[in-house]
Amino acid sequence: xxxxxxxxxxxxxxxxxxxxxxxPFRIRAYERAARNIESLSEDxxxxxxxxRLRQIPGIGEDLASKIKEIVNxxxxxxxxxxxxxxPPGLLELLEIPSIGPKTAxxxxxxxxxxNIKDLEKAIEENKLIGLFGIREKxxxxxxxxxxxxxxxxxxxxxxxxxxxxxxFIDKLxxxxxxxxxxxxxxxxxxxxxxxxxxxxxxxxxxxxxxxxFTRLPQVKTVLVSGQTKSSVLTxxxxxxxxxxxxxxxxxxxxxxxxxxxxxxxxxxxIAIKKGYKLNEYGLFLEKGKKEEFIAGRSEEExxxxxxxxxxxxxxxxxxxxxxxxxxxxxxxxxxxxDIKGDLHVHSKWSDGAHSIDELAKAxxxxxYSYIAITDHSQGLKVAGxxxxxELRKKRQEIDKIxxxxxxxxxxxxxxxxxxxxxxxxxPDEILKEFEIIVAAxxxxxxQSKEQLTMRLIKAAQNRFVxxxxxxxxxxxxxxxxxxxxxxxxxxxxxxxxxxLEINSFPHRLDLNDQNCKLAKEAGLKMAxxxxxxxxxxxxxxxxxxxxxxxxxxxxxxxxxTLGVDELLKVIKK
DNA sequence: GCCGTTTTCGGCCCGACTGTTTTCAGTCG
Numbered sequence: 001x002x003x004x005x006x007x008x009x010x011x012x013x014x015x016x017x018x019x020x021x022x023x024p025f026r027i028r029a030y031e032r033a034a035r036n037i038e039s040l041s042e043d044x045x046x047x048x049x050x051x052r053l054r055q056i057p058g059i060g061e062d063l064a065s066k067i068k069e070i071v072n073x074x075x076x077x078x079x080x081x082x083x084x085x086x087p088p089g090l091l092e093l094l095e096i097p098s099i100g101p102k103t104a105x106x107x108x109x110x111x112x113x114x115n116i117k118d119l120e121k122a123i124e125e126n127k128l129i130g131l132f133g134i135r136e137k138x139x140x141x142x143x144x145x146x147x148x149x150x151x152x153x154x155x156x157x158x159x160x161x162x163x164x165x166x167x168f169i170d171k172l173x174x175x176x177x178x179x180x181x182x183x184x185x186x187x188x189x190x191x192x193x194x195x196x197x198x199x200x201x202x203x204x205x206x207x208x209x210x211x212x213f214t215r216l217p218q219v220k221t222v223l224v225s226g227q228t229k230s231s232v233l234t235x236x237x238x239x240x241x242x243x244x245x246x247x248x249x250x251x252x253x254x255x256x257x258x259x260x261x262x263x264x265x266x267x268x269x270i271a272i273k274k275g276y277k278l279n280e281y282g283l284f285l286e287k288g289k290k291e292e293f294i295a296g297r298s299e300e301e302x303x304x305x306x307x308x309x310x311x312x313x314x315x316x317x318x319x320x321x322x323x324x325x326x327x328x329x330x331x332x333x334x335x336x337x338d339i340k341g342d343l344h345v346h347s348k349w350s351d352g353a354h355s356i357d358e359l360a361k362a363x364x365x366x367x368y369s370y371i372a373i374t375d376h377s378q379g380l381k382v383a384g385x386x387x388x389x390e391l392r393k394k395r396q397e398i399d400k401i402x403x404x405x406x407x408x409x410x411x412x413x414x415x416x417x418x419x420x421x422x423x424x425x426x427p428d429e430i431l432k433e434f435e436i437i438v439a440a441x442x443x444x445x446x447q448s449k450e451q452l453t454m455r456l457i458k459a460a461q462n463r464f465v466x467x468x469x470x471x472x473x474x475x476x477x478x479x480x481x482x483x484x485x486x487x488x489x490x491x492x493x494x495x496x497x498x499x500l501e502i503n504s505f506p507h508r509l510d511l512n513d514q515n516c517k518l519a520k521e522a523g524l525k526m527a528x529x530x531x532x533x534x535x536x537x538x539x540x541x542x543x544x545x546x547x548x549x550x551x552x553x554x555x556x557x558x559x560x561t562l563g564v565d566e567l568l569k570v571i572k573k
Numbered sequence: 574g575c576c577g578t579t580t581t582c583g584g585c586c587c588g589a590c591t592g593t594t595t596t597c598a599g600t601c602g
Contacts, residue, residue, distance in 0.1 A: 025585055029574035060575050098591095100600050133599080137592060185602095196602090224601090226590050231601095241602085243589095256587090261602080268586045273578080279587055 002071045003037050003044045009076055010034035010063075015091050016082050018101040032058040035262060037067075039319060041514055045071050089115025098138075098145040106131060116146065144221075151237060153195065157476060158543060159506040161187045161194035164238055168199055171216060172242075177205040180250055184243075184257035189313045190546035192509045193476065196239040198257050206244040213242050249281045251298035256280040262318035270306055270322075278302070314549040319517075331554050334528075336545050338555045340563055341370035342538060344415065344438050344469060344501065344529030349394050350375035350384040353534045356394075357401055360410050362535045370564045372436040373398065374413035377425035380442055385417070388430055395433070409564050411435045415469060420444040420451075422458030424465070431464040435568065438501065438529075440469035449483040456489055460498040466571045467527050467559075468493065470503040470510040477507065486515060490522035497573050499559050502528045502551075504544030505537070516551025527559040 014030040036058050037044060047053050048071055053064040070076050092115055093104040107113040110131055111122050119142070122128055128139050156164075165183045173181045178201050182188070185198030203209045210230050214222045223231040223239070231241045245253040256264060257280065271278040277286055282296025283305055295301040303310050308325040312333060315321040324330045346352030347359055354362075356373050363371040375394070376385040386394065391414075398410050413436035417425040424431065424439060431437060439459040441452070459465050471489070472481035493500060500519055503510050511519060511526065519526065528544040530537055548558065555561045562570065 023574085026574050028585075033574085058575065062574060098600070102599060133593060135593075141591085198602095224590060229589055229602095231590095257602090259602090261586095265586055272586080277587085281588090 003040050006044055006067055006070050007034040007038040009070055009079055010037070010066075012091070013079055013082060015094055016079075016086055019086055019090060019094070019105055021101065021105070029058060029063075032262075033063050039262070039317065041319070041518055087114045089118070092116055093119065096142070096145040096149045098141045103134075103142075116149075120146065148233075153237060153239065155193035155195050156238065157506050158187070158190065158192050158194060158509070158546065159540075161197055161238075164234065164236075164240070165197045165199060167218060168197070168213075168216065168240060168242075172199070172201065172209065172213065175209065175212060177203045177208045179203060179247060182254060184254060185241075185259060188258045189260065189316055190550060192512060192547065196241055198241050198243070200250070200253055200257055201242065201244045202247045202250045203244050204246070209244050210242070243280075245280065247297065248293075249296045251300070251302055252278070252282045252296035253280045255299050255302055258313050258316065260317050263316040263322070266318050266322055267306070267308075270308075274306065276305075312549070314546065315552070317550075331552055333549045334545060334553050334555050334558055334561065336542050338558070338561045339368070339528065339541060339545070341368045341372070341560050341567075342530055342532065342541065343372045343411075343413070343436055343467065343527050343560050344374050344503070344531050345371055345538070346375055346415075346531070346533045347373050349373070349386055349390065350380075351533060356397060356410060358535060359532075359538075360401060360405065360408065362538055364405075364408050366538060366541075369407060370409045370411055370567075372411035372413040372438075374415040374436065374438045377414055377416040379419070379425040380417050383442075385425070386414070388426075391430065391433075411564070413437060415440055416465075417442055418455050418459045420447065420455070422455035424459065424462060428464065431462075434464070436467070436571075437465050438467045438469045439465045441473060445473055445479060445482055447482075449485065452482050453485040453488060456484065457492045460489065460492045461496050463573050465498060467499045467501050467529075469501045469529070470505075470508050470531070471500055472510050472512070472515065474510050474512075475507050476509075481510070481512075486518065487522070490519055490524055493519075494523050497571070499525055499527045499571070502526050502544045502547050504528060504530045504540040504542075504547070506540065506543060509543060509547050511547065511551070513547050513550035516547060516553060520552060520557055525557050525559055526553060529560070 010030045011034045014027050017027045036056050048068055053059055053067055066076055090104055090108055093099050111127055113119050113122055123143060128134050165187055169181055172178050180202035182200050184200045186194045187197055201209055206227055210225060214225055214230055214232055218234050219232045220235045221233040223233060229243050231239060233239055243257060268278050275286060277284045283294045283302050284291040285294050295305045300310055309328045309330055311321050311325050345359055347356045348354060360371055376383040378385045378387050395412055398412050401410055412434055414434050415438045418439050418441045441455060456468055460468055474481040500511055502516060528548055530540045532538045
């Protein structure tokens with residue numbers, strides 16, 4: 001995939017043009033192109049082959065030829081020439097919060113500051129004060145910016161963002177001054193990782209709300225504090241932004257602060273074409289110098305006035321949903337209630353914490369009608385993989401439990417290991433006994449793309465395997481996805497009636513949203529499972545549902561929305 | 574640099590907060 005490489009080069013060009021105070025719209029054109037290429041669900045080299053580059057929004061004649069040069073030669077002459085005109089460290093300065101192109105340029109021109117080290121030295125020697133527009137407060141802000149930059153704020157897991165936001169929301173909603181409260185931003189869009197947490201409040205007394213917010217015990221630093229907008233850093237260095245608006249603007253503000261950025265830009269353009277202006281306070285009809293308030297109380301009324309069907313937050317990425325909303329053709333997305341059972345769960349028999357009986361009871365309580373107990377296979381010793389003898393005993397236990405249950409069934413399953421050659425960890429005579437088989441790679445992640453693809457394909461072709469678990473192998477914060485030839489894998493899965501898993505474990509969320517969408521487009525169905533090792537982890541299902549919704553899945557695209565009889569029928573090979 | 578139900582030029586999403594200034598530029602989202 002060259003997509004990321006191309007996007008990075010365009011962003012770098014935008015940065016350099018910014019320092020050089022170039023035409024802001026030209027800069028924006030590079031940024032927009034970078035964003036759109038980054039969120040592309042196809043390999044950009046395929047687009048070149050098929051002469052479809054110009055179909056990407058924001059790519060015209062010039063950028064198309066630049067993309068070709070990057071993909072063909074691995075570099076771009078234009079960037080190389082551009083880089084000669086600015087000192088290399090200057091781009092680093094732009095990474096510091098509170099330092100933008102103007103400040104960076106001034107620091108370089110006046111004080112010969114070329115990188116962060118120079119900047120720190122200049123601050124120490126008190127050289128900054130006296131520059132145009134810089135006095136004590138600005139120096140303090142730059143110092144804090146350097147700290148934040150050095151610490152590096154990474155994206156956090158969706159589950160962490162959710163619990164952090166809940167802590168704030170729980171406290172704020174107790175205030176009588178808070179009439180409504182909602183998370184916004186990428187958290188509301190349920191992205192798998194989140195950078196900052198956005199919270200929106202309706203109140204007639206913003207000062208009071210802001211005051212309480214900035215003094216909450218979990219707040220370490222107040223970054224910004226105003227009438228309608230405040231930002232803080234928590235003790236865990238998580239940035240939380242709070243916005244307060246009037247009730248009649250709640251929908252417009254929620255709309256705006258939920259994003260995504262690309263989505264907002266496109267919707268605003270649609271508004272303009274209809275003679276409206278859309279901002280965080282509402283949708284306005286422009287009448288010469290005056291403007292008339294048209295909508296804003298709810299998101300629904302704004303969509304309606306723009307002749308769009310309602311777009312759920314999870315879809316707001318400008319990847320085709322707006323065009324479908326204009327035609328009223330959006331898919332109806334799956335919800336948690338559609339799930340009838342969990343197909344990937346570990347018990348005490350291998351490395352889980354609870355007995356099959358306890359897991360079954362918990363699943364019944366969740367309203368499920370089945371649960372598959374898929375313990376590890378014999379070769380995976382570190383995870384207590386089961387020998388053939390143990391399997392027999394486990395089967396007896398499951399049969400006994402099932403006899404005592406009505407309208408619920410425990411399915412006899414395994415998470416069988418795929419070895420480095422693509423072979424399974426049990427012989428056929430054992431595999432054929434299972435009702436559900438989930439196959440997964442647990443070792444040999446460093447093999448080549450071809451080798452890893454071959455292993456998964458071999459497993460998917462196996463007549464006993466129903467589901468390929470956590471296909472990309474990513475473990476957030478531990479290891480990235482390995483590279484795979486997804487198109488080939490999709491094809492083999494489709495031809496062999498093999499399902500791909502959306503693993504709901506917070507560190508995995510694998511398939512991710514993009515691959516999920518591609519898999520659906522390739523004609524596949526998915527299984528949303530939790531990979532739970534404890535009772536509590538059964539509730540991770542809602543994270544998997546978020547991935548599925550962001551991946552455009554409907555109920556019919558998901559295996560475990562079926563009842564148990566239907567399910568066992570359709571998975572037969 | 575892109576783009577067209579204002580179509581080949583002249584627009585391009587929109588606003589808050591801060592620090593410095595004395596009306597606004599810079600930065601951020």
